[in-house]
Amino acid sequence: MTDFTLSDEAEAIRAEVRRFATRELRPRARQGGDPAVLAELRASFRELGLGSVDWPEEAGGLGLGLLERVLVAEELAAGDAGLALALDDGGLAARALLELGSPAQRERLAALEDSGAVFALALDEADLAWERGALYTMASPDGEGWRLQGGKHFVLQAPRATAFVVLARTGFAPGWGEVDAFLVEAGAEGLQVLEDPPRIGLDALGSGRLLCAGCPAARLAGGAPRPAAIARLRRYRRILFAALMVGVARAATGYACGYAQERPAFGKMIGQFQGIAFPLAELATAVDATRWLVWRAAEAFDRGDADELPSLEALLTAQETVHRAGIDSVQVLGGAGFMEDYPVEKWMRDGAALAGLAGSRLVTEQLAADALFGPA
Amino acid sequence: MVAFQLSPGLAAFQGMVENLARTVVRPLALEADRTHVYPQDFYERLASLGYSGGEVPEEYGGGRKAGAEDGRPSRSNRLMVIGSEWLAYGDPSVILNIPGPGLGGPPLQIAGTPEQKERFFAPFRPGQPVAWGAYALTEPHCGSDAKAIRTRCVKDGDGYILNGRKTYCSNGARAVWTVVFATLDPEGGRAAQRAFVVEKGTPGFAVGKIEEKLGLRACETAELVFEDCRVPASHLLGGEEYYARRNSGSFKTAMKTFDRSRPMVAAMAVGIAQAAYDELVAFCREGHLGGLPILRDTSLRALLVHMRRKIEAARLLCHRAAWMADHQQPNSKEASMAKACAPAVGQWVTREALRVMGGHGTERARFVEKLYRDVKVFDIFEGTGQIQRLIIARKLMPALRIS
Numbered sequence: 001m002t003d004f005t006l007s008d009e010a011e012a013i014r015a016e017v018r019r020f021a022t023r024e025l026r027p028r029a030r031q032g033g034d035p036a037v038l039a040e041l042r043a044s045f046r047e048l049g050l051g052s053v054d055w056p057e058e059a060g061g062l063g064l065g066l067l068e069r070v071l072v073a074e075e076l077a078a079g080d081a082g083l084a085l086a087l088d089d090g091g092l093a094a095r096a097l098l099e100l101g102s103p104a105q106r107e108r109l110a111a112l113e114d115s116g117a118v119f120a121l122a123l124d125e126a127d128l129a130w131e132r133g134a135l136y137t138m139a140s141p142d143g144e145g146w147r148l149q150g151g152k153h154f155v156l157q158a159p160r161a162t163a164f165v166v167l168a169r170t171g172f173a174p175g176w177g178e179v180d181a182f183l184v185e186a187g188a189e190g191l192q193v194l195e196d197p198p199r200i201g202l203d204a205l206g207s208g209r210l211l212c213a214g215c216p217a218a219r220l221a222g223g224a225p226r227p228a229a230i231a232r233l234r235r236y237r238r239i240l241f242a243a244l245m246v247g248v249a250r251a252a253t254g255y256a257c258g259y260a261q262e263r264p265a266f267g268k269m270i271g272q273f274q275g276i277a278f279p280l281a282e283l284a285t286a287v288d289a290t291r292w293l294v295w296r297a298a299e300a301f302d303r304g305d306a307d308e309l310p311s312l313e314a315l316l317t318a319q320e321t322v323h324r325a326g327i328d329s330v331q332v333l334g335g336a337g338f339m340e341d342y343p344v345e346k347w348m349r350d351g352a353a354l355a356g357l358a359g360s361r362l363v364t365e366q367l368a369a370d371a372l373f374g375p376a
Numbered sequence: 377m378v379a380f381q382l383s384p385g386l387a388a389f390q391g392m393v394e395n396l397a398r399t400v401v402r403p404l405a406l407e408a409d410r411t412h413v414y415p416q417d418f419y420e421r422l423a424s425l426g427y428s429g430g431e432v433p434e435e436y437g438g439g440r441k442a443g444a445e446d447g448r449p450s451r452s453n454r455l456m457v458i459g460s461e462w463l464a465y466g467d468p469s470v471i472l473n474i475p476g477p478g479l480g481g482p483p484l485q486i487a488g489t490p491e492q493k494e495r496f497f498a499p500f501r502p503g504q505p506v507a508w509g510a511y512a513l514t515e516p517h518c519g520s521d522a523k524a525i526r527t528r529c530v531k532d533g534d535g536y537i538l539n540g541r542k543t544y545c546s547n548g549a550r551a552v553w554t555v556v557f558a559t560l561d562p563e564g565g566r567a568a569q570r571a572f573v574v575e576k577g578t579p580g581f582a583v584g585k586i587e588e589k590l591g592l593r594a595c596e597t598a599e600l601v602f603e604d605c606r607v608p609a610s611h612l613l614g615g616e617e618y619y620a621r622r623n624s625g626s627f628k629t630a631m632k633t634f635d636r637s638r639p640m641v642a643a644m645a646v647g648i649a650q651a652a653y654d655e656l657v658a659f660c661r662e663g664h665l666g667g668l669p670i671l672r673d674t675s676l677r678a679l680l681v682h683m684r685r686k687i688e689a690a691r692l693l694c695h696r697a698a699w700m701a702d703h704q705q706p707n708s709k710e711a712s713m714a715k716a717c718a719p720a721v722g723q724w725v726t727r728e729a730l731r732v733m734g735g736h737g738t739e740r741a742r743f744v745e746k747l748y749r750d751v752k753v754f755d756i757f758e759g760t761g762q763i764q765r766l767i768i769a770r771k772l773m774p775a776l777r778i779s
Contacts, residue, residue: 001386001454002695003379005703067378261775271776277769278762284772285693285713292692293685296380303381313685362678369677372684376672 004295006071010064013053014071020048021079026251029080029346032204038086045087046113050076052090055098059109065302066236070243070294077247081350082204084244085156092156092237093119096165099229100181102221108163120161122152122210123237128360131234131367133175137212139168139182139219146182146219147190148212154357158208159195162186166210166217167230176227182217190215200356201349207357228306235301235311241358242294242311242318245351246287249318249325252347253283256329259336270332279328290314290321312368315358322351380692386451386458393459396425397466402743405467408594409746412587419475419506427459428500429474430481430509436493437501453636453698457643461691464647468750469594471644472546476500477509479546480555482633483571484509487614496573499552510551511633512542512600519544520763522557527602529558529570534609536572538580538602544757548598549583552576555613556600571613580605591749631708638711638758639697642718645754646691649718649725652747653683656729659736676732683725690718709771716764719755726751 006014024041031037045051054069055061062068076084085091090112097106097119111117127134137150148168155164164184171178184191192211199207257280260271270276297310326348330337337344369376382390400421408414431452432438463471477484477500484496499507518524527540538558548554553575561568574581586597609616657680660670670676693714700707726748730737737744755761769778 001379001381001383001451002692002699003377004696004699005377007377257772261773269776271769271773272778274762274765274778277773277778278765280772281716281765281768284768285717288696288710288713289689289693289717292696293689295378296688296692299378299380309684312681313688316681317685317689365678365681366674368681368685369674372681373671373677376674376677 004292010068010071013062013064013068014075016048017050017072017075018078020044020050021075025076025079025083026343029083029343030340032080032082032086038083038204041083042087042089046089051088051094051112055094055109059098059106060113065298066239067295067298067302070239070298073240073243074247074250074291074294077244077354078251079247080204081244081248081354082202084247085202086204086206089118089157091119092121092233092240093161093163093165095236096121096181096220096233097183099233100165100220100222100224101183105183105218105220105222117162118157118160120155120157120164121237122155122158122164122166123234124152124154124359126151126153129363129366131359132363132370135167135169135179137166137168139170139180139217142216146217147214148182148184148217149214150212152210152212154196154207155210156205156207156357158193158210159206161193164210165220166212168217176230179230180226181220181230181233183220184210184212184215184217188215188217199353201346201351201353202357203346231306231308232301235297235308238311238315238358238364239294239297239301241354242290242297242314245318245322245354245358246291246294248347248351248354249283249287249290249322252325252329252344252351253280253287255342255344255347256280256332257284259333263333276332280332283325283328286321286324290317293317308371309368312364312371316361316364316368319355319358319361319364322355326351382458386455389455390458390462393462394465397462401463401466401470405469405594406740406743406746408467408469409740410593412593413596414470414473414594416506419473422473423475423506426502427463427474427476429471429476430478431456431485432477432481432497432500433485433493436497438497449704450702453639453701454695456636456640457694457698460640461643461647461650461694464644465651467594468644468648468747468754469592472592472595475506475508478551479511479633479637480509480551480553480573482636483511483555483613484573486632487571487618488573489615489618491610492573492613492615496553508547508551510545510547510554510598512545512548512554512556514542514544516541516543520760523565523569524562525557525559525569526562527556527558528562529560529572529607531560532606536570536607536609536612538572538574538605538607540602542600542602544586545598545600547596548600549585549596554600556602570619572607573611573613574602574605574607575611578605578607590752591746592753634759635707635711636701638715638764639694639701639707641754641758642690642697642711642714643694645718645722645751646687646694648747648751648754649683649687649690649722652722652726652729652744653680653687655742655744655747656680656683656732659733659742679728679732683728686721687725690714690721693717709768712759712764712767712771715759716761716768719751719761722751722754723748 052061057063139146166182190213194209196207263270293314297314300310329344529536556574559568580603582601583598663670697710697714
């Protein structure tokens with residue numbers, strides 16, 4: 001039966017992250033480009049273990065599920081989504097190592113603590129339909145190891161990453177039967193990392209493109225059965241992105257509600273006009289509904305459910321909601337919303353950046369339709 | 377713990393309701409829509425299966441409530457949401473037809489004295505002939521603005537005299553009693569309002585059916601007329617002390633009812649949307665468009681995906697509001713969110729289904745045209761969509777008076 005009861009532990013984590021996001025992230029949202037600020041925040045982020053709540057305890061995490069990770073992500077993003085991503089040195093690649101890596105490869109996560117390692121996950125390719133068969137980066141065996149040929153796009157943290165987990169094809173069979181994950185070191189011969197040009201939002205987060213011209217790579221050698229484990233990784237990514245979008249949408253909605261209670265016009269506060277109040281009511285409803293879709297997907301993930309739909313529905317809805325929250329909250333603030341003196345224009349940009357980086361709506365809808373009705 | 381899967385017991389419950397909806401309700405639905413009534417043995421069958429329109433508390437002779445055992449939170453609101461959704465899936469008209477106290481039950485349960493509960497829940501005990509209760513708030517001149525009711529109640533010795541009209545009252549003609557909201561003073565606002573249980577056949581109390589409607593045609597909708605209708609003081613809901621103590625009239629009673637009924641009504645709209653979605657998919661599986669199976673059309677697939685996630689989102693809002701009610705948490709905002717969202721989704725899904733199906737969608741036998749007509753009122757009764765947005769906005773911006 002549907003139940004929304006969080007464990008005491010999850011409630012406590014949520015409260016703690018909310019404090020951190022409110023006190024540390026939101027006031028510095030506009031200073032995300034300052035290396036000193038980033039370094040200081042990264043230290044606190046690591047100390048609080050915010051990137052590892054869902055890692056197993058033996059890997060240094062709290063052993064909790066994606067649901068708890070989702071709670072953390074929403075809170076961090078309500079502080080600042082760019083910082084939430086930029087402070088996480090393990091990121092999605094850590095999840096890939098945990099799910100797919102051999103014990104020795106998983107050991108490398110320990111290095112995050114002390115060696116200044118940064119991992120990045122490289123999934124996307126130039127063709128937006130990489131999840132529907134257009135994944136072209138090839139891996140070929142070479143002695144003990146492998147070599148990669150191809151290109152990867154939208155790799156978060158790429159400019160500062162020390163290693164990459166790269167998804168590549170080992171054969172031409174359609175579908176996911178011959179796709180695997182490989183570890184590539186940042187300085188590897190034949191690997192070029194090109195920093196992305198500036199993006200609409202997520203100012204604190206660097207990203208880039210990988211050009212692999214025969215660069216050496218190690219297959220992630222854990223025993224998890226392949227197509228299923230890679231599908232899990234893709235679901236995990238969708239759900240986490242969606243949770244970040246809920247955080248941004250919630251922040252924008254809450255700020256606009258606060259503003260509407262204090263801004264006078266025509267002898268009233270603007271929130272007393274239905275033209276302002278009703279869109280805010282609809283927005284708050286959409287944010288709640290989106291959050292429950294994200295929770296539902298996370299809960300299904302934690303149960304080991306292999307259904308693709310919950311994560312796809314959560315992502316599509318989060319993309320829609322975050323765009324709407326950005327646009328409508330700027331509208332509520334009017335001219336002030338347009339200015340950098342107020343946070344809402346940044347949330348509008350950050351939301352658009354998150355929604356775009358999480359994937360094309362066309363592809364996601366087609367994936368959902370494939371899951372529902374079989375291939376077209 | 378956070379969970380979105382049904383427990384085995386609940387999955388069985390949902391399966392049972394769904395089965396009833398598909399095998400018993402749906403085959404009768406088109407005929408009932410045409411004749412405006414379900415056959416009497418259908419009501420008896422529903423009652424014999426244990427379905428009750430509105431809850432009858434266990435201590436007043438109702439069935440044992442699932443999940444309230446062992447001091448655990450009640451599950452009754454979540455059960456109602458699941459049951460409502462799937463019965464509406466069969467036919468949106470059927471829910472308001474289920475014998476039981478109906479919307480009159482919650483105010484009786486919330487405000488009634490023990491003697492009143494004993495007496496007025498009695499007709500709904502298992503084994504009794506099928507019976508209905510009703511709830512009359514709306515008047516010809518006022519709907520959403522429930523503060524503005526004009527039906528008068530005047531103290532007269534050991535009773536009250538009622539004068540006025542009520543309208544759009546579900547089951548009002550066949551109800552054994554109706555909870556009627558009236559006012560001591562139309563200028564007196566909420567504090568002057570009182571609620572009475574008025575029994576069928578009380579002198580001065582006349583009812584007439586409203587026959588022609590856009591949808592929910594198999595539901596009985598009545599107009600009530602009170603002309604010097606004398607009601608004993610013992611029928612004043614909660615008794616005199618209730619109003620002296622609370623000093624807020626019956627308005628709060630009326631509003632509290634909504635916190636429990638709105639998620640349920642919203643869930644019915646979810647059931648309607650799901651039914652339209654399923655009919656559309658079935659249509660697309662059988663048909664061709666430009667020589668290709670319709671279901672392979674990319675834009676249609678995107679539309680179906682969009683519909684499905686909107687339905688899921690609305691469903692979750694209903695479950696959330698019901699879960700809060702089960703846990704005794706204040707849920708006015710969340711109940712309104714469910715009620716603001718689900719009928720909008722229902723209207724959109726039924727409309728888009730009609731549009732995709734072209735001329736076929738307009739045929740009665742396809743059922744979608746009926747869903748399209750039926751769902752409209754879900755954005756109107758139990759508080760219009762606009763009223764839900766007002767309630768949500770007031771909760772979001774507590775510093776303001778929003779009207």
